[in-house]
Amino acid sequence: MNVHMPVPPTVVAVGEVFDDALRCARGAGLRVPAVVRFGPGVVGELGAVVRQLVAEVTDEVLVVGGWAVRDSGERARWAERFGRSVAILEIHGEPDCTAINEAAARARRLAPRLVVGIGGGSAMDAAKAVAAMARHDGRIEEYLEGAEPRRALDRTPLPLVAVPTTAGTGAEMTRNAVIGWTERRVKRSLRDDRLVPAVALIDPEFTYELPAAPTLWSGLDALTQLIEVCISRRATAATTELALRVIGWIRWALPACLERPRDGRARAAMSAAASLSGVCLANAGLAMAHGIAAALGAIRPIPHGLACGLLLPHTLRYNREAAAPALARVMAAWLGQPESGEAVIDRGLADLDAWYRRLDVPGDLRAYGISAAELERVAEGSLGRSMEGNPVPMTADAVRAFLQPLL
Numbered sequence: 001m002n003v004h005m006p007v008p009p010t011v012v013a014v015g016e017v018f019d020d021a022l023r024c025a026r027g028a029g030l031r032v033p034a035v036v037r038f039g040p041g042v043v044g045e046l047g048a049v050v051r052q053l054v055a056e057v058t059d060e061v062l063v064v065g066g067w068a069v070r071d072s073g074e075r076a077r078w079a080e081r082f083g084r085s086v087a088i089l090e091i092h093g094e095p096d097c098t099a100i101n102e103a104a105a106r107a108r109r110l111a112p113r114l115v116v117g118i119g120g121g122s123a124m125d126a127a128k129a130v131a132a133m134a135r136h137d138g139r140i141e142e143y144l145e146g147a148e149p150r151r152a153l154d155r156t157p158l159p160l161v162a163v164p165t166t167a168g169t170g171a172e173m174t175r176n177a178v179i180g181w182t183e184r185r186v187k188r189s190l191r192d193d194r195l196v197p198a199v200a201l202i203d204p205e206f207t208y209e210l211p212a213a214p215t216l217w218s219g220l221d222a223l224t225q226l227i228e229v230c231i232s233r234r235a236t237a238a239t240t241e242l243a244l245r246v247i248g249w250i251r252w253a254l255p256a257c258l259e260r261p262r263d264g265r266a267r268a269a270m271s272a273a274a275s276l277s278g279v280c281l282a283n284a285g286l287a288m289a290h291g292i293a294a295a296l297g298a299i300r301p302i303p304h305g306l307a308c309g310l311l312l313p314h315t316l317r318y319n320r321e322a323a324a325p326a327l328a329r330v331m332a333a334w335l336g337q338p339e340s341g342e343a344v345i346d347r348g349l350a351d352l353d354a355w356y357r358r359l360d361v362p363g364d365l366r367a368y369g370i371s372a373a374e375l376e377r378v379a380e381g382s383l384g385r386s387m388e389g390n391p392v393p394m395t396a397d398a399v400r401a402f403l404q405p406l407l
């Protein structure tokens with residue numbers, strides 16, 4: 001196996017690649033936030049950004065997030081930082097309909113002018129859903145994909161400033177919010193072009209203190225997203241080109257983040273790769289690892305990134321034939337080698353297996369003790385939008401057969 005690792009780019013070089021990738025994305029007409037700032041320390045611009053978007057001192061700013069919001073201090077400190085009136089809404093864990101409906105009721109009473117979302121992917125999803133539901137009546141269930149009939153967002157959501165504190169989902173760049181549909185025990189998206197945040201401030205320094213487990217899980221989410229956008233039936237030339245630029249970064253950067261949590265180059269590379277994975281998925285589609293992960297996450301508290309990452313190598317082998325040309329490009333980018341058809345796929349998959357062993361990623365779902373009845377629910381629940389992009393067309397029967405050896 002080739003264990004060669006390239007010399008990591010400097011933090012400045014990572015920022016340059018990121019900015020250039022965004023320029024290309026905009027040039028290709030991809031949806032991205034109007035303002036994106038990337039680099040260590042950019043969170044220092046948050047106060048000025050808020051003041052620019054909210055003119056009146058008395059106007060309310062709603063800060064939505066999880067632990068990151070609590071750790072950043074009291075309401076008075078936020079108010080001082082923004083020079084505006086501030087309300088705080090804490091939502092912990094992956095948001096479900098109950099949490100969003102409660103938060104939305106409070107947000108409607110507060111009538112804020114702006115939402116600031118701070119945290120990981122879950123906080124970002126919650127912030128987007130609150131920004132939309134603050135301006136709509138009814139329950140979020142009525143607006144989610146899969147609702148029949150589904151209500152469209154007929155008002156523009158509140159503007160959102162997204163400040164990610166993990167490097168994974170890239171939700172600061174996307175136009176959907178993933179919500180746990182409590183009654184149906186599935187996860188579904190609230191999706192609208194106007195849910196793309198107005199501003200994304202991506203500061204890799206936030207991730208320096210991120211513990212090893214969420215670092216790994218969120219990193220695996222970014223990797224799965226970057227690979228799935230390339231092999232998806234919804235892949236586009238522009239998103240694939242973007243993803244291929246940074247897939248190889250994850251191969252050296254994620255192990256480095258785990259071994260040296262304050263490695264500025266590695267953290268910057270992961271933050272950039274994660275945000276670009278968000279641009280890609282918002283403008284293309286995903287595949288079966290995400291389809292199944294969404295269904296698994298609705299029946300077990302298995303972190304999204306871990307579910308995606310665990311499934312990824314299995315799904316790549318499953319799709320190998322149907323996705324061969326795209327997979328060869330992905331694996332060449334992963335290895336940093338020239339493309340060479342089938343051989344590079346073999347080398348890439350073997351390398352990915354070894355990389356997984358080094359990072360101690362579980363190889364199956366045995367630890368979760370999933371019953372036959374639950375397998376049924378996962379098979380049915382996985383057939384959402386991501387699954388529609390899978391290279392091999394999938395049915396519930398096919399998902400069941402795929403998962404059986406992993407249980």
Ligand SMILES: [Fe+2]
Nearest residue numbers: 169221225308
């Ligand atoms: Fe994901």
